[in-house]
Amino acid sequence: MPLYPLFADLAGREVLVVGGGEVALRKVEALLHAGARVRLHAHEVHPALAGWIDAGRLERLAGDFDPAWIDGAWLTVVATDDGAFNAALAAEAGARHRFANVVDDAALSTFQVPAVIDRAPLQLAISSGGAAPMLARRLRERLETELDPALGALAGLFARHRGAIRTRLPELGHRRRWFDAVIDGPVLALLRAGREADAERAFVAMLDDAGAVPAGGRASLVGTGPGDPGQLTLAALRAMNLADVLLVDGAVAAPVLALARKDATREAAPDDPAACAARVREHADAGRHVVWLRPGDGFREAPFAPIAAALGDATWPCEVHAGIAGPDAGRSVDA
Structure with missing residues (x-):
């Protein structure tokens, strides 16, 4: 079944993670990086997770698992090795119309966590739909070596000047050709060389001279x-x-x-x-x-x-x- 790709804004939003081992640690780390407010339930927790709990970076839920916890969560991530418990928790999430990811069990999951290439604010996600996660990871490894590390900084320039770009280039076709000219021009090379100020000046100069971009018929x-x-x-x-x-x-x-x-x-x-x-x-x-x-x-x-x-x-x-x-x-x- 094809999946619908979706990038979720979890900043300040509650996410429930169930499990306290190495896998849960990786999931929690990614969620905290996205700004999520993580609540964790586990009988035993990894030392790194315990340190984050003590530092106030996430909240630990004590006692037996309470399905009502799912109600307050935007997403639920299940990272335990108890198959029967995982299935029951996935069913509870489904009954509450909440998305749940059961790690390494695509059949029980209603969302998948892709392999990610991070060039913030630019992100690329690769998913096999849960069928072959190692293949997705291998593709990520290959793309990591091919994608310019400076692309994130270039995306940041486009974001900072978004309003001016739309004002100066209201016609979509002209705007596309200007984007192509910037991407293929000197700005990326300057960013790659660590010359951020020069790159911004070159970017602004190209925006000021946007009328010179060919009409493009x-x-x-x-x-x-x-x-x-x-x-x-x-x-x-x-x-x-x-x-x-x-x-x-x-x-x-x-x-x-x-x-x-x-x-x-x-x-x-x-x-x-x-x-x-x-x-x-x-x-x-x-x-x-x-x-x-x-x-x-x-x-x-x-x-x-x-x-x-x-x-x-x-x-x-x-x-x-x-x-x-x-x-x-x-x-x-x-x-």
Whole structure:
């Protein structure tokens, strides 16, 4: 079953943790980092947890477990090795319409805790839906080495100047292109070098000169191949992720479309090639990057092959990204 990704603001909110061992320690540490008000129930507690209780960082609930404790909690985390108790507690939480995570038991849990890459305020979460937590952790380890440590500081700059960005760049497409220019420009390199003040000055200068960002009218005609996302070209993926508008042929496979930019405007492509070409021209003339998606090698086959040439008189560029033709494309010759 697919999970709905959710980042919870737990600052100052009560979370109930049941269990006092190493696993509970890791869960409590993450919750305290998020600013949660942790209440802990356990007959025995890890020495580090005991120290945090003595320091007033969390509250310990004494005596036998009281299901009413769940009522005051936004979330409940269960980290005991008693399967029958865990199941009963999960049932109590469900009856009270409260989310509960039973560590290492996806079937009993109503929320999962993902593997997290922290570049505060930027966070990336990876979940296997409880099916393969070690796989999620391995992916996190790989991404940790690939993601620039300075991305958090860059996200902080965007956050501090959010109001000014929206005021200076009210048009969404122009704002996207400005963001791309900042991300690909000198600001990140300055942050990486530890030159925070210089990075902020460069960021503000780019915001002051935001009108110089090109209007960005552009057309990309993308053949999406046989419907296998793994057979899309890198150029096609980049176009799909930079789109302001997606014109989507009804035969484009859902797994392919799932890779396109989520906040791009999506329109059904007209059946008539000339009508769709006119729609492409309308969007690009308005300064938008419009991406037209068709299955197979959609724009090198009749009757769509002449469209790029027909759009060649425009001031903005029109590019064709070839796709693999035919439903059997990519099949092994030994299949």
